[in-house]
Amino acid sequence: MAGNPAAVQVKSLDKLFGSRKVLDGLSLTVGQGEFVALLGRSGSGKSTFLRVLGALDADVSGQVHVPARRAIVFQDPRLLPWQRVLRNVTVGLPQDRSTRQRAAEALDEVGLARHAQAWPRTLSGGEAQRAALARALVREPQLLLLDEPFGALDALTRLRMHVLLRNLYERHRPAVLLVTHDVDEAMLLADRVLVLTDGSISFDEHVGIDDPVRRNSPRFDQLRDALLQELGVAQA
Numbered sequence: 001m002a003g004n005p006a007a008v009q010v011k012s013l014d015k016l017f018g019s020r021k022v023l024d025g026l027s028l029t030v031g032q033g034e035f036v037a038l039l040g041r042s043g044s045g046k047s048t049f050l051r052v053l054g055a056l057d058a059d060v061s062g063q064v065h066v067p068a069r070r071a072i073v074f075q076d077p078r079l080l081p082w083q084r085v086l087r088n089v090t091v092g093l094p095q096d097r098s099t100r101q102r103a104a105e106a107l108d109e110v111g112l113a114r115h116a117q118a119w120p121r122t123l124s125g126g127e128a129q130r131a132a133l134a135r136a137l138v139r140e141p142q143l144l145l146l147d148e149p150f151g152a153l154d155a156l157t158r159l160r161m162h163v164l165l166r167n168l169y170e171r172h173r174p175a176v177l178l179v180t181h182d183v184d185e186a187m188l189l190a191d192r193v194l195v196l197t198d199g200s201i202s203f204d205e206h207v208g209i210d211d212p213v214r215r216n217s218p219r220f221d222q223l224r225d226a227l228l229q230e231l232g233v234a235q236a
C-alpha cells in the first residue's frame with residue numbers, strides 16, 4: 001500500500017463469546033481515506049468486528065491499531081430524546097463556540113440546518129440518520145465506522161443517503177468501513193469489498209470501476225456474482 005499509510009491495522013484478531021470464537025485470526029489493513037464495505041452472512045461477526053475497531057469491546061486478543069479520531073454510526077440513530085438536534089450532534093464535545101460552529105456546518109452539510117433546534121422525535125427516520133451522520137462528521141474522524149446505517153430506511157431514502165454519504169466521503173476523505181447486508185450497496189459505495197467468513201476475511205477485492213454509473217460496467221455483474229457465491233447465495 002505504498003503512498004497510502006494505514007488507517008486500520010489488525011493482525012491475528014481473536015474474539016470469543018464463551019467458548020465460541022467469532023473472530024478467528026482476522027487480519028486487515030485499511031489505508032487512510034479508503035472506503036471499504038464489509039459483507040458477511042448474518043451472525044458472521046461483522047458488528048462484533050466494528051465494535052472492536054470502535055474500541056467498544058476491548059476484550060480481544062491480537063493487534064488492533066486505529067486512529068484516535070474515529071466515529072461510529074449504527075442502524076438506529078441513537079439520538080438523546082431530551083436534547084435538541086444541535087446538542088445531540090455535539091454531545092460529549094466541549095460546548096464552545098468552535099464546536100457549535102462545526103456542528104452547524106455539519107448539519108448544513110447533511111441538509112438539516114433548519115432542524116438544528118428541533119427535538120429528535122420530530123425527525124423522520126432519514127432525518128434522524130442524517131443527524132447521526134452529522135454527529136460523526138463533527139468529530140472530523142479519520143476513521144468512520146458505519147454499521148448498517150441505512151438498514152432501517154425505505155428504498156428511496158436509502159438511495160438519497162447513498163448519494164449524501166458518497167459526497168461527504170469525497171469532501172472529507174476519512175477511511176470508511178461500512179457494514180452492510182446489501183451487495184449492491186457495497187459495490188455502489190465502496191472502493192473495496194470484503195467478506196467475513198468463519199471469523200476472518202475470506203474475500204477482498206477492489207471494485208475497480210471507473211464509470212461514474214457503476215452499474216453500467218460489466219465488472220459490476222461479475223463482482224456481484226463473485227460476492228454472492230462467496231456469501232453462499234445460490235444462483236440460478
Ligand SMILES: Nc1ncnc2c1ncn2[C@@H]1O[C@H](COP(=O)(O)OP(=O)(O)OP(=O)(O)O)[C@@H](O)[C@H]1O
Pocket residue numbers: 017022040041042043044045046047048049
Ligand atoms: N454480547 C454477546 N454475547 C454473546 N454472543 C454474542 C454477543 N454479541 C454477539 N454475539 C454472537 O456473535 C456472533 C456474531 O454476532 P454479530 O452481531 O457480530 O454478527 P453480524 O455479522 O453483525 O450479524 P448480523 O448481520 O445478523 O447483524 C453471533 O453468533 C452472535 O450471537
